[in-house]
Amino acid sequence: MYDYVIVGAGSAGCALANRLSADPSISVCLLEAGKRDRSPLVHIPLGVAGIMPTRHANWAFQTEPQPGLGDRRGYQPRGKVLxxxxxxxxxxxxxxxxxxxxxxxxxxxxxxxxxxxxxxFKRSENQERGANEHHGIGGPLNVADLRSPHAICESFIAAGQQKGYARIEDFNGPDITEGVGYYQVTQQEGARCSAATAFLTPILDRPNLTVVTEAHATRVLFDGKRATGVRYRKNDQGHEITANREVILSAGALQSPQLLMLSGIGPRDELERHGIELRHELPGVGQNLQDHIDYVTAVTSPSKETIGLSVPGSWDMLRAMNDYRRYRIGKLTSNVAEAGGFLRSDPGIDVPDLQLHFVVTILDDHGRKLHAGHGYSCHVCLLRPKSRGRVGLHSANPMAAPVIDPGFLSEEEDMQKMVRGFKLMREILSAPALASYRGRDLYTADVRTDEEIREVIRQRADTVYHPIGTCRMGHDEGAVVDSELKVHGIDGLRVVDASVMPTIVSGNTNAPTIMIGEKASDMILFATRSSSSSREKEQSHQGSQPVWPVEATV
Incomplete structure (x- = not known):
């Protein structure tokens, strides 16, 4: 029995667990379907290349066939780990x-x-460059410059400048409109600084915090219209856990709506189709799925400096392993997508609607198809797509994957902007600054017309891993949670993760999701303390003991 039960130890869930359990009078249980984050592939930055294409610490979901992508199924890697x-x-x-x-x-x-x-944002951040009006220091999440960026990234940035784009030193600074530069990363001393590393690992010894891994939540428990706990499976056995105050879903944009529907909250027809008893009708659950549609081009290179499959590359990687072990520098500190930029598909718009990620290796099908040799790649993604999709249920089996239908390129305007983005990306990659690195265009050397560009986008585009919006925040009939992230019509239940975003942000979604967890913790603590204060006043007149005794948890 705990005050708060949090489902999902991801970006928001870890931040929540940290901030709520900082009050020793509050007991918190954090459930995570994945394992502890002990794998070296998690902590060594370049290890992402071994995780993304596999099921290691990864749900590795697939989408429904996408008409906008030639009826291909897309790939949806999501973290299954602290x-x-x-x-x-x-x-x-x-x-x-x-x-x-x-x-x-x-x-x-x-x-x-x-x-x-x-x-x-500032509270969560420890910005290694120092504090200013846009950045904070002293927070749990370390934000740093790359330790050993590849030289080709400097050439990419120079190529962008040759095409008229400004060099941006801080993509999170004031009034950024358009430009290219290096990305900052969530790393500390050359190692990944995940939400678990930042918010969870330092506090695992708190007596009022319990973390249960390999615990797959199967449904929320209720007393009428009040959430009272969570049922989960661990070691092939069912367990139940009680929440005295609130159940908080932080399972992400794909699985928070799935868990709501499995618990009887969602669109009536979806639940009836699978024989799930309707507890509360909320037609917006699972709707409004948004994601950044993304196209990746790849170019071979005569240079052996990039990360590649070759004899010189193998020797280089052995040296890199030694550099990392001894000094925490070198290629293993690379996040692979080291540089990039923000562009406008039309000069008439004020805010960039395209993002580039420049990758220091040949990337094909999320790293699931390997190529011998060396090269580089570049993503272009649409930041504010009009297309909308949905998350649904394949069955009432809580262990089954959700139905994931992003609806990629279902709006013609999205395709038109992707075509423009492809052309802008190609212009930068063809600039003189990259000439010494440039080899053969692997996929689009003969692509010239708009229709040819459309076809290659349909053949090769997919997610850049930013699903949001399926438990949308708002106050209309399609909203799932209110502005305090409470589920409409249900007491004691909130959703705190990327699914609450009404519309997708113009960039990567990890930092915004951590921010949501930070802000939610303040709203929850304020409500808790207000409630406790009211009850204490009431009980002081009755000579009662304090209302919230601390339960020791192990």
Whole structure:
């Protein structure tokens, strides 16, 4: 029996567990379906290359066939380990544009404008460059420059400058409009700083915090319209756990809506189709799925400096292993996507709607197809797609994967912008600064017309791993949670993760999801202390003992 039960130890869940359990009078249980984050592939930055294409610490979901992608099934890697997707991502620290958050607020979600969420970004951050009005120091999440960036990234940035783009030193600074540069990363002394490393590992000895791994949540428990606990499976056995105050779902944009539906909360027709008793009808659960559609081009290179499969590359990697072991520098500290930029698909728009990730190796099908030799790749993704998808159920079996249908390129405007993005990316990659590295274009050497570009996008585009929006925050009939992230119509239940975003942010989603966890913790603690204060006043008149005795948890 705990005050709070959190389902999911990902980016938001780890931040929540840390902040809530900082109060010793509050007991917290954190459930995670994956294992402890002991794998070296998690902590060594370049280890991402071994995780993303496999099921190691990875749910490795597939989408439904996508008409916009020639009926191909897309790939959806998500973290199945302490730290969630922050333990398997490319560690890029990006917040998005201030207009993203201002739009949330303007849509009827008070407290979520950029100026109101910036303090939570700063609170979580330990910016190695130092503090200023946009950055914080002393927070759990270490944000750093890459230790050993590849020289080709400097040439990529120079290529962008040759095409008229500014060099950006801080993509999270004031009023960033357009430009290229190096990404900062969530690393500390050359190792990954996941949400688990930052928020969870330092506090595992707190007596009021219990972390249960390999615990797959199967449904939320209720007393009428109040959430009272969680049922989960561990070691092929069922268990139940009680939440005195709240159950908090932080299972991510794909699995938080799945768990709500398995628990009888969601669209009536979806639940009836699978024989699930309707507890509360919320038609928006699982709807509004948004993701950044992304195309990757790859070019071979005569240079052996990039990461590649070759005899020189193997010797280089052996040296890199020694450099990492002794000094925490070298190729193993690479996040692979070291540089990039933000571009506008149309000069007439104010805020960039395209993002580039420049990759220091040949990347094909999320790393699941390998190529001999050396080269480089570049992603272009659409930051504010119009296309919408959904998450549903394959069955009432809680161990089954959810239905994932992103609806990629279902809106024609998205394809038009991706075609423009492809052309802008190609212009940069063809600039003189990259001439000494440039070899053969692997996929698009003969692609010239707009229709040819469309076809190669349909053949090769997929996610860049940023699903959001399936438990949308708002106050209309399609919203799932309110601006305090409480599930509409249900007491004692919140959703705190990327699924609550009404619209997708203009960049990578890890830092914004941690911010959501930080802000939610303050809202929850404020409500807890207000409630406790009221009860204590009431009981002081009755001569009662304090209301919330601390339960020791092991």
């Amino acid at each position: 730290g969630g997707s922050s333990s398997i991502n490319a560690m890029i620290y990006i917040r998005g544009h201030r207009s993203d958050y201002d739009a949330w607020s303007q849509e009827g979600n008070p407290g979520w404008s950029f100026d109101e969420v910036l303090p939570y």
